[in-house]
Amino acid sequence: MRVVISIGGSVLAPDLDSERVEAHASVVEALAREGCEIGAVVGGGGVARDYIGAARDLGANEVQLDQIGIDVTRINARLLIAALGSQVDPKVAHDYEEAGDAIRRGDISVMGGVMPGQTTDAVAAAFAEYVDADLLVYATSVNGVFSADPKSDPDATKFEEMAAGELVDVIADIEMSAGSSAPVDLLAAKLIERAKMRTIVLDGTDPSRIEPAVLRGEHSGTDIIPEGGDEPTYWAQ
Ligand SMILES: Nc1ncnc2c1ncn2[C@@H]1O[C@H](COP(=O)(O)OP(=O)(O)O)[C@@H](O)[C@H]1O
Numbered sequence: 001m002r003v004v005i006s007i008g009g010s011v012l013a014p015d016l017d018s019e020r021v022e023a024h025a026s027v028v029e030a031l032a033r034e035g036c037e038i039g040a041v042v043g044g045g046g047v048a049r050d051y052i053g054a055a056r057d058l059g060a061n062e063v064q065l066d067q068i069g070i071d072v073t074r075i076n077a078r079l080l081i082a083a084l085g086s087q088v089d090p091k092v093a094h095d096y097e098e099a100g101d102a103i104r105r106g107d108i109s110v111m112g113g114v115m116p117g118q119t120t121d122a123v124a125a126a127f128a129e130y131v132d133a134d135l136l137v138y139a140t141s142v143n144g145v146f147s148a149d150p151k152s153d154p155d156a157t158k159f160e161e162m163a164a165g166e167l168v169d170v171i172a173d174i175e176m177s178a179g180s181s182a183p184v185d186l187l188a189a190k191l192i193e194r195a196k197m198r199t200i201v202l203d204g205t206d207p208s209r210i211e212p213a214v215l216r217g218e219h220s221g222t223d224i225i226p227e228g229g230d231e232p233t234y235w236a237q
């Protein structure tokens with residue numbers, strides 16, 4: 001089974017904590033031991049936001065800010081690589097071909113950002129499509145996709161499952177409001193829909209939730225069901 005796991009910066013590196021990075025690496029290694037081929041994509045978190053904020057104050061334009069964000073995601077990717085054993089490609093893949101080659105060689109491949117105008121959510125979706133992944137997992141700071149932002153709306157309800165087209169609609173509504181954050185970005189949602197990619201959005205603040213989700217489909221987040229896609233098959237069955 002081939003899996004791409006997107007580890008949000010808010011989850012991997014809300015601050016610099018080697019034990020947290022180690023815990024994520026352990027999950028990736030455990031999945032690899034189970035025979036999964038793994039691509040990981042790492043976000044920028046609070047450090048990226050701090051750098052972007054400082055550079056904005058200094059007059060940088062949006063593309064320059066994105067480039068700073070990409071650099072930070074790649075530093076976080078290096079942290080995850082440092083925590084993974086010999087099975088990982090020691091280079092942070094800068095494009096999908098490099099990442100795909102590493103996976104085909106049998107290595108775990110780790111990416112950060114690739115180009116301005118998007119986030120690592122979209123990188124993970126494109127990576128998953130490029131390598132024909134069986135599953136894409138977003139480990140983020142909320143336990144799935146909700147009808148509204150659960151951090152600000154106490155009446156928000158979680159989608160246990162939703163069609164990829166519904167995900168696009170929900171995300172498009174969020175992205176209409178400036179400065180808002182979303183469980184995945186709009187480009188990622190569109191790519192998931194186009195690729196008919198089976199996708200899970202879950203709370204990755206405790207990384208041990210990722211393994212049962214990948215191996216057995218057991219999680220309490222949101223399943224994104226591809227329209228016209230295959231029924232899920234689980235590695236452990
Ligand atoms: N409809 C929604 N469903 C789930 N989360 C939402 C929604 N709208 C906004 N959010 C927000 O999206 C954010 C997603 O996590 P974020 O902190 O950006 O993590 P990451 O580092 O994984 O990108 C959360 O802060 C959550 O409050």
Ligand SMILES: O=c1ccn([C@@H]2O[C@H](COP(=O)(O)OP(=O)(O)O)[C@@H](O)[C@H]2O)c(=O)[nH]1
Nearest residue numbers: 043044066069070113114115116117119120
């Ligand atoms: O392919 C990419 C990935 C990231 N970024 C930039 O890097 C920041 C941090 O990436 P992350 O995916 O963590 O974004 P977040 O989830 O914090 O919005 C983003 O806001 C963008 O500015 C980018 O421009 N292109």
